[in-house]
Amino acid sequence: MKMQLTKRHGAARILIRQAVASRGAGLVVILTALLVAGMFALWPRVEERLFTENARDAMAQSSAMMRDLVMVAAGGPPVGEQAIEAVFDSERPALTVDDVWGASQESVLEAQQDMPGLLRRVTGGPRMVAALDPVTTPSEQPHPEFVEMNTHLLADPDYAESVSFVEGTAPGFPETTAQAEPDEHGSVTKLDVTVEIALSAGVAQRYAWQIGEARTVYTPQAEVHLELTGVFEAVDPDDGYWLHVSSALEPLVALTDPGLVADAHGFISPEAIGTVWWILGGGSTQVTRVWFPIDASTLHANEVPALIAELRAFNAAAHPMLLEANHVSVPASRFATGSIDILENVRAERDSAVALTAMVVVGPAAVGLAVLALASKLVVGRRRRMIATMSARGASAGQLRAVLAVEGVLLGLVPTVAATVAAARLVDEPVGRGWWLVPIAVGLVPIAMFVGAVRPAGTTARRFAAAARLRGWVRRTTDVLVVGCAAVAVILLRRRGLDSGTDVDPLLVATPLLVMVAACIVVLRVYPLALRVLARSLEPSAGTVTFVGSVRSGRERVAAVPVLALVAGLAIAVFTSVLLTTIERGAESAAWADVGADVRASSARGFADDAVESALGFAGVDDAVAVTDAGTTDLFHGTTTTKVRVLAADTSALASVQADVPGAPPLPADLSELRDGVVPAVAGGVGAVGIVGEVVAGRHDERVPVTVVQRASGLPGLSQGEPWLLVDVSAWENTGISLERPRIVLMRTSGEVDQAALAATLNTNGPLVSPPEHVERFQNSGLAGDIRVAFMVSVAFAGLLAAASITLTLILGAPARGRLLSVLRTLGITGRQAQGLVAWEMGPVALLALLFGVGLGAAVPGLVLSGVDLRPFTGGREQPGVEFDYGLVAAAVGAFIVLVAVVVGVAATISGRLRLGEVLRVGEDGA
Amino acid sequence: MTVTGERAHIECEDLVRIFTAKGVEVQALQGLNLRVDRSDLVAIVGASGSGKSTLLNILSGLDTPSAGSARVAGHDLLSMRRRERARYQRHVVGFVWQQTARNLLPYLTAAENVALPMVIARRSGRSERVDHLLDVLGVSHTKDRRPAELSGGEQQRISIAVALANEPEVILADEPTGELDEQTSGNVFEAIRHVNVELGVTVVVVTHDPLVSEHVRRTVQIRDGRTSTEVVRRSEVDEHGAEQHHVEEFAVLDRVGRLQLPDDFVRALDLRERVRLRLEQDHVGIWPDGSRRNGDDG
Numbered sequence A: 001m002k003m004q005l006t007k008r009h010g011a012a013r014i015l016i017r018q019a020v021a022s023r024g025a026g027l028v029v030i031l032t033a034l035l036v037a038g039m040f041a042l043w044p045r046v047e048e049r050l051f052t053e054n055a056r057d058a059m060a061q062s063s064a065m066m067r068d069l070v071m072v073a074a075g076g077p078p079v080g081e082q083a084i085e086a087v088f089d090s091e092r093p094a095l096t097v098d099d100v101w102g103a104s105q106e107s108v109l110e111a112q113q114d115m116p117g118l119l120r121r122v123t124g125g126p127r128m129v130a131a132l133d134p135v136t137t138p139s140e141q142p143h144p145e146f147v148e149m150n151t152h153l154l155a156d157p158d159y160a161e162s163v164s165f166v167e168g169t170a171p172g173f174p175e176t177t178a179q180a181e182p183d184e185h186g187s188v189t190k191l192d193v194t195v196e197i198a199l200s201a202g203v204a205q206r207y208a209w210q211i212g213e214a215r216t217v218y219t220p221q222a223e224v225h226l227e228l229t230g231v232f233e234a235v236d237p238d239d240g241y242w243l244h245v246s247s248a249l250e251p252l253v254a255l256t257d258p259g260l261v262a263d264a265h266g267f268i269s270p271e272a273i274g275t276v277w278w279i280l281g282g283g284s285t286q287v288t289r290v291w292f293p294i295d296a297s298t299l300h301a302n303e304v305p306a307l308i309a310e311l312r313a314f315n316a317a318a319h320p321m322l323l324e325a326n327h328v329s330v331p332a333s334r335f336a337t338g339s340i341d342i343l344e345n346v347r348a349e350r351d352s353a354v355a356l357t358a359m360v361v362v363g364p365a366a367v368g369l370a371v372l373a374l375a376s377k378l379v380v381g382r383r384r385r386m387i388a389t390m391s392a393r394g395a396s397a398g399q400l401r402a403v404l405a406v407e408g409v410l411l412g413l414v415p416t417v418a419a420t421v422a423a424a425r426l427v428d429e430p431v432g433r434g435w436w437l438v439p440i441a442v443g444l445v446p447i448a449m450f451v452g453a454v455r456p457a458g459t460t461a462r463r464f465a466a467a468a469r470l471r472g473w474v475r476r477t478t479d480v481l482v483v484g485c486a487a488v489a490v491i492l493l494r495r496r497g498l499d500s501g502t503d504v505d506p507l508l509v510a511t512p513l514l515v516m517v518a519a520c521i522v523v524l525r526v527y528p529l530a531l532r533v534l535a536r537s538l539e540p541s542a543g544t545v546t547f548v549g550s551v552r553s554g555r556e557r558v559a560a561v562p563v564l565a566l567v568a569g570l571a572i573a574v575f576t577s578v579l580l581t582t583i584e585r586g587a588e589s590a591a592w593a594d595v596g597a598d599v600r601a602s603s604a605r606g607f608a609d610d611a612v613e614s615a616l617g618f619a620g621v622d623d624a625v626a627v628t629d630a631g632t633t634d635l636f637h638g639t640t641t642t643k644v645r646v647l648a649a650d651t652s653a654l655a656s657v658q659a660d661v662p663g664a665p666p667l668p669a670d671l672s673e674l675r676d677g678v679v680p681a682v683a684g685g686v687g688a689v690g691i692v693g694e695v696v697a698g699r700h701d702e703r704v705p706v707t708v709v710q711r712a713s714g715l716p717g718l719s720q721g722e723p724w725l726l727v728d729v730s731a732w733e734n735t736g737i738s739l740e741r742p743r744i745v746l747m748r749t750s751g752e753v754d755q756a757a758l759a760a761t762l763n764t765n766g767p768l769v770s771p772p773e774h775v776e777r778f779q780n781s782g783l784a785g786d787i788r789v790a791f792m793v794s795v796a797f798a799g800l801l802a803a804a805s806i807t808l809t810l811i812l813g814a815p816a817r818g819r820l821l822s823v824l825r826t827l828g829i830t831g832r833q834a835q836g837l838v839a840w841e842m843g844p845v846a847l848l849a850l851l852f853g854v855g856l857g858a859a860v861p862g863l864v865l866s867g868v869d870l871r872p873f874t875g876g877r878e879q880p881g882v883e884f885d886y887g888l889v890a891a892a893v894g895a896f897i898v899l900v901a902v903v904v905g906v907a908a909t910i911s912g913r914l915r916l917g918e919v920l921r922v923g924e925d926g927a
Numbered sequence B: 001m002t003v004t005g006e007r008a009h010i011e012c013e014d015l016v017r018i019f020t021a022k023g024v025e026v027q028a029l030q031g032l033n034l035r036v037d038r039s040d041l042v043a044i045v046g047a048s049g050s051g052k053s054t055l056l057n058i059l060s061g062l063d064t065p066s067a068g069s070a071r072v073a074g075h076d077l078l079s080m081r082r083r084e085r086a087r088y089q090r091h092v093v094g095f096v097w098q099q100t101a102r103n104l105l106p107y108l109t110a111a112e113n114v115a116l117p118m119v120i121a122r123r124s125g126r127s128e129r130v131d132h133l134l135d136v137l138g139v140s141h142t143k144d145r146r147p148a149e150l151s152g153g154e155q156q157r158i159s160i161a162v163a164l165a166n167e168p169e170v171i172l173a174d175e176p177t178g179e180l181d182e183q184t185s186g187n188v189f190e191a192i193r194h195v196n197v198e199l200g201v202t203v204v205v206v207t208h209d210p211l212v213s214e215h216v217r218r219t220v221q222i223r224d225g226r227t228s229t230e231v232v233r234r235s236e237v238d239e240h241g242a243e244q245h246h247v248e249e250f251a252v253l254d255r256v257g258r259l260q261l262p263d264d265f266v267r268a269l270d271l272r273e274r275v276r277l278r279l280e281q282d283h284v285g286i287w288p289d290g291s292r293r294n295g296d297d298g
Ligand SMILES: Nc1ncnc2c1ncn2[C@@H]1O[C@H](COP(=O)(O)OP(=O)(O)OP(=O)(O)O)[C@@H](O)[C@H]1O
Pocket: B019, B020, B021, B026, B027, B028, B046, B047, B048, B049, B050, B051, B052, B053, B054, B055
């Protein structure tokens, strides 16, 4: 055992001996410090990672159309003389892509060069595509499917990057095959031009267009033969590019009155854009789409606000693109992106999540520190004699403090530094410097506890008593202060009501902590009084255990840390379950408000007339209604004009479909009859019952008179926050104004419905939606799911801390208990009775903590949730009200209690078996 | 009380120590007087609760008196500041408690325990001194053992070595043999006396043990927080060459002339409430109050 490393009788040797002698207690401190610092270090990093993932997911899941920075300019690359002359003179040297596009591309690249760093990092290489007005390209034989086929000609200088030809070749420069003589003004009136085009395999097949086949278009100055020379497939069909040139891979089909109309994109040779534009009758519009793909896969959550700002600034400025419309330069114009909205949403979600988790975590964090202090007491207990002996032998307070500080550094600071570094390794996320310092600073707790154990040498009894009086005064004052602050915070919060700023509101986060600590103080103060009353009222005949137990619990100082840990843990268990219920029910009602029925089908091209009938014929569908969204239009009433969304449906069918839908208003029965030639309507957010106005509708902007017969707050699945009018289809059509095809079908179902088959029957685009799936999809995406896990982790952590604090308190109380028991044993107390005494030690206070914790957890949500925007987690438009699910609350409380009881039980068993009190040698000085 | 004029090594005058605990005042010392000469060995005896430990705590600098004066080797214990107190405890006094647990740290070996005060005082040449002290006290063999592996007597002898580590001028021992059997207690006391004689250290030892007090030249008795009587033993060799033991009992007179009569005197004459005093030429006579107790003569 001899350590020759240190001097035989040196200070270091003695310190090592001491540390080794109390390694059990030291280990407890080290483990606690690791745990608490680990939590402090991991939490913000994990949170940051989740936020980062959420930001990236949100961006990745959005469509490229929405995400990318897009500018749409009415014009194309400059059409020089060369471009037009090329039509007449096939001998001329060919135009190159660079000749036509170079200057425009250069200007786009310049715009990118001027981007601030972050924006430049997330933007990919710019793309630009010029599109010409669509031309109708009928096939020779009548097409079996389409009554009309339109082809939009595209020119993209870089399209070779995105397509690969599977048949034929890339289109070349147009060739003039015949040419009429110039007339007397020198202008050519008639040309015969072949323009080569490339179509995707999908479009070529749907259009029944063979390679080499030319379809002719007649323009004022030419007979243009569009000849298919190449069929391509997308290099990467999932590339956002194909969303920007949407119908290039598959035609877009719309149902119109004569039948199906198709629109598709085809490519011409990029350098031919000016030429083809001229051939197709120059002066027709040419639209160029310029975009920077945005790739957020390297974006970090903490960069989101900066990126939003940079995007805003970039979009606010006009960027010259060197484009031309009809030989006139297009003025500089602006980019736009949906990324700002997505990122704003991400930011709102993050802000809410930070506020919620801060509220939930602040409790266990405080408890963690308290438990570390408690663990430090184990070591302090073992140092008491050393301190007394050494100071009696003339060690100065400074010497003792230095010795203990060294030990504090080893047991506290070293583990917390290690935990912080390990956490940063494990979850490598950029966090503020504070999140390095805070977890490391946790290590100051043991140092402070150790150093604080040294009282200045030769403290006289008088000074000691004065110090004790001062401590008592300080404690009473802090008690009053904390309770006072908690009261003020509650009042302020209630007064202020909902206020959602962008930053985390300190008041919002501090209030739960303050209220929690105040509750603990009340417990600690009320408890001895209550027990003293109990003890006094008990007859001595009440039984030894009850009597001694109650007297003892009433007289001895109550262990504050387990009370804090229990109150905090229970409050958090209740708080989080209330929060989860609130979010879940909020998401549910948001889903109903979004979907509007058991099942919802939508079709962008409009449902066929028999859609409702075929839906009703489907097994499980009890009711169905088709709804036409006539879009937003003007409502004139008196001198005011309001924008309203006009919705039309068979209102009695709608009422029956939505009979059980939460939030659906009851609809009057007589909406289908005109009232004196006026369409009766249910209105939301506009007008008053009885008013008569006119809405603009129909092909020729006719005015339809309407009267509001009823008001409602919203129509689930149909209204979207702005003012709306619901009219009955038959009443509306009686005015002679036709409606578009319905695009929504809502169904009431019972039992299992084969949704895929139903979707096929109705010919919807995309799957059907129903509220539970809607909720599920929402809850599994974004932060909503992470929040749930985070809550469970924090409740479990709070449970562990509570168990640790109880175990430590029981260990620390072991010597006093031992003395008491040895006295009582001589009086003939049984082992069972001895256990009863231990139960009295923690039991009543735990019970009181249970009451206060649960009460607190139930009270706090109402107080603070109004201050946190929960809409990012519900997907709803409205802040959900606080909802209790008593079963879940009971389960959470039960789980917490079981966890604590099991851990304490296991710890007690282990400590009994290992004689942990002895291993840790608590209070061996009897101090 | 043999020395007058010249300053005594330990000098307490009207020492008062009042403890206030939960509003109740306990007068542990109520005007105690004590003088101990350099290199003297004094035993302090007294009933339980008479204030012996309180006195020793004050002398060792662990406690401060409420009033009176106390000087040890020129240090005024009342006005001593923190820095001086540390120096005083490091270099002037060494002490031994009754409970061995208070003297030795359990996780250090005997040698390390002895070295500890020297580490505190940043004294060099520790190893040699540790060996020397253990040798002087006859416990060299216990050097690398921990207190738990030692007998009570060995522990107390090591405690004495610890007290001597920084060559103090005064050793204070509060019932150092209280937990030991007669034999061992004799050994330990021998060690203390040895230190007193060989090293010339002033020793104040509190004891309940009549064996000890009978072997000490001067025994001071404390009663109710005051020194009441002193017994001085002298052995003289008379003209026949035989050793003569003289035991003289003194009462202590305080500065204002108060005197405490020994218990057995009071009982023997059934002295109560009032006594009659008469000043004679070279002594003072005390009689029971005759007006109350007829028939008794002085
Ligand atoms: N810290 C204290 N607070 C209050 N009273 C005290 C304190 N220390 C001692 N006393 C009281 O002072 C008186 C003297 O105590 P002291 O310990 O000096 O007695 P003692 O002579 O050493 O007794 P014993 O022989 O039993 O050790 C006692 O009445 C005791 O109750």
